[in-house]
Amino acid sequence: MIVNRVTLLGNxxxxxxxxxxxxxxxxxxxxxxxxxxxKKTSKKLGRQFEPGYILDSFQEERENEMTIDTTxxxxxxKSTGFEFIDVPxxxxxxxxxxxxxxxxxxxxxxxxxxxxxxxxxxTKRHLFVAKLMGINKxxxxxxxxDSVNYDEARFEEITDGIKQYLNKIGFKSESINFVPISxxxxxxxxxxxxxxxxxxxxxxxxxxxxxxxSRKESSHGKSMxxxxxxxxxxxxxxxxxxxxxxxxxxxxxxxxxxxxTSLIKSIFVxxxxxxxxxxxxxxxxxxxxxxxEGIKGSVACADRDACRVGSSINVxxxxxxxxxxxxxxxxxxxxxxxxxxxxxxxxxxATGETKEKGSIKPLQAAYIRLSLGKKIAFEDFEKVPxxxxxxxxxxxxxxxxxxxxx
Amino acid sequence: xxxxxxxxxEERSIYVMREAKSNFKNVAALWSMGKDSTAMLAxxxxxxxxKVPFPVIHIDNGIDFPETYEFRExxxxxxxxxxxxxxxxxxxxxxGYACCGANKTVALKKILKEYGFDALIVSIRRxxxxxxxxxxxxxxxxxxxxxxxKDQAAELWDNYSSNDDSDGHIRVHPLLDWNEVDIWNYIxxxxxxxxxxxxxxxxxxxxxxxxxxxxxxxxxxxxxxxxIIKELEVTDTEERAGRDQDKEREFVMxxxxxxxxx
Numbered sequence: 001m002i003v004n005r006v007t008l009l010g011n012x013x014x015x016x017x018x019x020x021x022x023x024x025x026x027x028x029x030x031x032x033x034x035x036x037x038x039k040k041t042s043k044k045l046g047r048q049f050e051p052g053y054i055l056d057s058f059q060e061e062r063e064n065e066m067t068i069d070t071t072x073x074x075x076x077x078k079s080t081g082f083e084f085i086d087v088p089x090x091x092x093x094x095x096x097x098x099x100x101x102x103x104x105x106x107x108x109x110x111x112x113x114x115x116x117x118x119x120x121x122x123t124k125r126h127l128f129v130a131k132l133m134g135i136n137k138x139x140x141x142x143x144x145x146d147s148v149n150y151d152e153a154r155f156e157e158i159t160d161g162i163k164q165y166l167n168k169i170g171f172k173s174e175s176i177n178f179v180p181i182s183x184x185x186x187x188x189x190x191x192x193x194x195x196x197x198x199x200x201x202x203x204x205x206x207x208x209x210x211x212x213x214s215r216k217e218s219s220h221g222k223s224m225x226x227x228x229x230x231x232x233x234x235x236x237x238x239x240x241x242x243x244x245x246x247x248x249x250x251x252x253x254x255x256x257x258x259x260x261t262s263l264i265k266s267i268f269v270x271x272x273x274x275x276x277x278x279x280x281x282x283x284x285x286x287x288x289x290x291x292x293e294g295i296k297g298s299v300a301c302a303d304r305d306a307c308r309v310g311s312s313i314n315v316x317x318x319x320x321x322x323x324x325x326x327x328x329x330x331x332x333x334x335x336x337x338x339x340x341x342x343x344x345x346x347x348x349x350a351t352g353e354t355k356e357k358g359s360i361k362p363l364q365a366a367y368i369r370l371s372l373g374k375k376i377a378f379e380d381f382e383k384v385p386x387x388x389x390x391x392x393x394x395x396x397x398x399x400x401x402x403x404x405x406x
Numbered sequence: 407x408x409x410x411x412x413x414x415x416e417e418r419s420i421y422v423m424r425e426a427k428s429n430f431k432n433v434a435a436l437w438s439m440g441k442d443s444t445a446m447l448a449x450x451x452x453x454x455x456x457k458v459p460f461p462v463i464h465i466d467n468g469i470d471f472p473e474t475y476e477f478r479e480x481x482x483x484x485x486x487x488x489x490x491x492x493x494x495x496x497x498x499x500x501x502g503y504a505c506c507g508a509n510k511t512v513a514l515k516k517i518l519k520e521y522g523f524d525a526l527i528v529s530i531r532r533x534x535x536x537x538x539x540x541x542x543x544x545x546x547x548x549x550x551x552x553x554x555x556k557d558q559a560a561e562l563w564d565n566y567s568s569n570d571d572s573d574g575h576i577r578v579h580p581l582l583d584w585n586e587v588d589i590w591n592y593i594x595x596x597x598x599x600x601x602x603x604x605x606x607x608x609x610x611x612x613x614x615x616x617x618x619x620x621x622x623x624x625x626x627x628x629x630x631x632x633x634i635i636k637e638l639e640v641t642d643t644e645e646r647a648g649r650d651q652d653k654e655r656e657f658v659m660x661x662x663x664x665x666x667x668x
Binding site for chain 1: 408409410411413414416417420421424425427428429451452453454455456459532533535536537539540542555556558559560561562563564565566568570585642643644
């Protein structure tokens with residue numbers, strides 16, 4: 001079964017963990033034992049049972065009623081598989097939120113309808129980051145509707161606010177589903193709620209099923225293999241993963257950024273000899289000549305112009321820490337020193353407004369030009385995600401994420 | 407329990423093990439002779455041209471099951487494994503938490519120091535325990551084996567942690583995405599040799615294997631892999647139910663992992 005990975009998004013305390021916990025319980029996806037364990041903990045802490053405890057397993061998480069680090073839980077419903085990725089909603093835990101969300105196929109944004117909660121700057125920030133990461137399918141769950149008596153006007157208010165923001169940041173909002181729920185009371189999660197009569201759409205999980213069935217893979221046709229290393233027994237054998245297109249035996253390839261050419265003598269797919277390999281396959285390529293160490297992160301291309309090569313890249317960057325001291329980026333686990341980061345346009349994540357120049361500030365975004373310490377093989381994030389996304393380090397500390405943009 | 411696509415799980419695990427091999431100087435794997443770490447070795451053989459290119463460590467407390475020792479010897483020979491046995495000493499007054507936390511970890515520390523391993527492949531899975539679901543694929547440990555779970559490194563888009571702490575090491579978790587049933591599907595498909603204790607005898611079988619002191623069998627009539635897979639489709643019991651409860655209780659696993667438990 002193919003499992004659809006769904007990241008939760010949204011402000012702290014708007015109910016991400018509670019929602020996943022409720023979904024797990026309502027679909028029978030979690031054992032009695034695990035539920036009982038969570039119940040016992042609630043009791044011990046002198047609190048009412050909270051479904052989020054099924055996800056929040058660290059002592060500190062349960063005691064402080066917050067998610068510190070990302071976790072995952074699987075649900076099967078009507079022969080569709082989901083893996084929910086829970087993430088922390090706190091600003092200072094952005095690195096953990098980013099780590100979790102980076103694995104997602106689509107996103108489930110939670111906005112609390114409670115008075116004084118609603119759309120916050122963090123709600124917008126999460127949406128912005130989802131867009132940057134290329135997560136184009138989003139469901140917005142308007143939560144805690146019980147606290148406003150399942151008021152339709154409050155639901156519409158939040159719906160309009162989200163749509164306006166999405167338009168500002170260039171997200172097509174027609175494809176986004178808005179679902180009213182109460183996660184704590186299990187309203188409209190699996191069964192359609194009788195308390196929300198004004199809502200004509202499907203329950204949350206049925207909306208997720210519909211979305212997962214409409215998933216389409218986009219494929220960049222050019223043949224390329226991301227190289228991981230050289231076999232320690234034979235320097236003509238390289239390990240890699242086919243990123244797009246396909247490769248076959250006796251094909252000539254160019255390894256970029258080095259520009260060396262070679263002939264593929266044989267191919268092994270997951271250890272078995274094969275005449276060809278296609279996107280997603282992990283391969284061993286036996287070449288006609290020895291390959292030097294240090295090809296990790298290089299790309300073997302059928303067509304030598306399949307990807308771009310250079311040391312200057314334009315990127316859209318989301319910052320989590322002040323950029324200072326020694327900068328470097330990491331792409332496919334290869335660290336590349338970064339000499340200069342020049343802001344072209346800065347973006348206020350809260351408003352979606354951009355302006356010329358400006359500076360890079362934590363929790364804000366910018367279009368920047370990076371001058372790298374050496375040439376790399378790269379491509380636009382939209383064309384080949386694996387060659388167009390990176391993490392930034394500032395004095396060896398995680399400082400943000402970026403994607404190659406034109 | 408969801409049955410996932412084992413072909414893509416295998417591809418992912420191969421990718422992760424190759425990352426471990428190319429990112430570190432001196433990699434080793436833990437092998438308990440259980441189903442997960444044995445499946446991991448089968449995947450390693452596919453990743454690296456039919457051989458396991460790193461030493462495998464068994465932390466032996468001398469009280470594993472006889473079947474487990476037999477299985478160790480036969481597979482080590484068949485797959486030409488570079489087996490390192492680290493002896494931990496069992497003290498009669500210890501059990502559960504204290505035993506695993508102290509004994510096994512001490513023995514492992516000694517081996518890591520002696521051989522200078524900078525990365526350790528460990529076959530844990532997210533679906534085993536809420537705490538394990540919080541793990542990263544590459545997870546740093548300091549010299550005391552401490553897991554800094556309150557401040558884990560960012561891990562996104564196949565950008566994994568490097569070993570910045572020269573006294574520490576990285577735990578590599580290639581099977582994190584697998585479910586228990588996926589492991590069995592894989593064992594069936596790839597005909598991976600298996601420890602006989604997993605199969606039912608006299609109405610009982612071991613679902614999760616530890617040492618003789620802390621593991622008890624669960625009621626089961628599953629005599630072969632097909633029957634185990636069928637059983638897993640309907641069971642509501644946790645996989646580790648047969649493990650000493652002292653070790654599985656809330657927050658104890660967390661403390662054990664923070665101390666370096668596998």
